[in-house]
Amino acid sequence: MKRVVIIGGGIAGLSTAWNLREHCPAKEFEIVLFEKNPRFGGNIRTERTDGFLIEGGPDCFLSEKPWAMELCKRLGIDGKFLNTNDKNKKTFVLSGGSLHILPEGVILMIPTKILPLAYSSLISWPGKFRMALDLFVPKKKDRADESLGDFVRRRLGREALDKIAEPLVAGVHAGDPETMSVRASFPKFVQLEEESGSLIRGMVRKMAQAAAHRKVAQQPPAGATGDPKRKLTMFMTLRDGLSELIDTLSSRLEKMENTVLRKGVGASSIEKLGEKYRVNLEDGGSIDADALVIAAPAWAAANLIGGKDAELAEALRTIPYVSTATVSIAFKKKDIKHPLDGFGFVVPKIEKRRIMAATWTSVKFAHRAPDDSVLIRCFVGGSKNTELVAMDDAAMLKMVREELRDIMGIDAEPVLSRVFRWKNSMPQYTIGHEERIAWIEERLLMHPGLHLTGSAYHGIGISDAIRFGEVVAKRVIHEISGKGTAQ
Ligand SMILES: Cc1cc2nc3c(=O)[nH]c(=O)nc-3n(C[C@H](O)[C@H](O)[C@H](O)COP(=O)(O)OP(=O)(O)OC[C@H]3O[C@@H](n4cnc5c(N)ncnc54)[C@H](O)[C@@H]3O)c2cc1C
Known part of the structure; x- marks a missing residue:
């Protein structure tokens, strides 16, 4: 029987395993997943103590990116969806030492309502006028990548960057707008500019479309256990914390035929043996794989691949x-x-x-x-x-x-x-990220059977990791059994 080995038991590795099993029956191939830590979940970690529920890492997923919610539905835990308390939806920004309300209608740094921005104590009058100029600033002529900092200064002005974009981005990506690629980190902004010639105009249009989409998304699929009347908030979580997604995924996978999840066992290196990969393990053992999915951070993937393809490892290390x-x-x-x-x-x-x-x-x-x-x-x-x-x-x-x-x-x-x-x-998706990833994916073609997934490549959030896990699972199935749809 053929074997797929997955290295990394975060959400990317687990969702790849789940998708492999969903799309291909257990008799076709065995799956063995190795997680270095004594628990699954990677960054996702919920703790309960003295009546508190504490999220150590992520605390929610974006409803606009449907893949996390869809996976929860497929696992039958959509009845546990928890909305934010939207009667208290305000976000504050520290400015001049005191907290100011982020004006209502500012979505991902783009203002969509005139009055709240006009009355805002956060942005000065010249700053407000400069933001409104976005409606008239011509769109960029070329498609060259630029930093988020340059992009926001160009469209909305310096004050919007310093007081809105930079802190919001730091809160999500922990990154520096002066080095972040706007194309890779915020493709939506680039798209808004390209399609509408203005972030404000584009966002207002998108909001109308999103309202229609939410109506459709709220229709439960046949057999779903969720509350059909539930309204989705922008951020969603699970009542018992995000580890519930990890626990459900891992325990369901562990019960499946020909599916083995091992925690507390890290991979130390990989070798190529004919058509197969040999994965050497930190406990001294080794295992051979017909297909190998590395779902560990890019720097960890580089350490594993280094002895086999130094150039590929070097490229992976350029993802900071x-x-x-x-x-x-x-x-x-x-x-x-x-x-x-x-x-x-x-x-x-x-x-x-x-x-x-x-x-x-x-x-x-x-x-x-x-x-x-x-x-x-x-x-x-x-x-x-x-x-x-x-x-x-x-x-x-x-x-x-x-x-x-x-x-x-x-x-x-x-x-x-x-x-x-x-x-x-x-x-961090720094300037040129898309080209780097394209190079890495091209290079991977030299290593049939070797796949990379996780938040380093095509989206930093949980939902993106899940979506990419599905894409990689389909590629693996296509490769090893000639079934499924390769993408
Ligand atoms: C503080 C914080 C807050 C966040 N908040 C949010 C949020 O609210 N919403 C959101 O959508 N996203 C958020 N994120 C991002 C989110 O956590 C990631 O998108 C997602 O968890 C990435 O999953 P992953 O499986 O790709 O990587 P990881 O979670 O890093 O998992 C990789 C796994 O690989 C294992 N591994 C590494 N090397 C080896 C080896 N050699 N052998 C075996 N196993 C190995 C690691 O131990 C780890 O378990 C946050 C991240 C952090 C750090």
């Missing part, structure tokens, strides 16, 4: 990663004077603070904290302050408390705190 940490901290509600009337705040680089953003978790989602408590999650590190990730827990907690005291006036004693570090875990 940044480190971040999340610090979840809980207080008694009665000790907090701040109204917590939103989902949290982001911090522009120009404010020179030591946290990138904070989510008011117990406001954003229900079921995250006991009724008498609040849970706040702060983001540390990223391209702005990578060195802070190395602080020990006590120093990091002290630093985060000082920041919350200065920004939100919180000086209460926390009732709980939890630090999660994510070293080299957020890939």
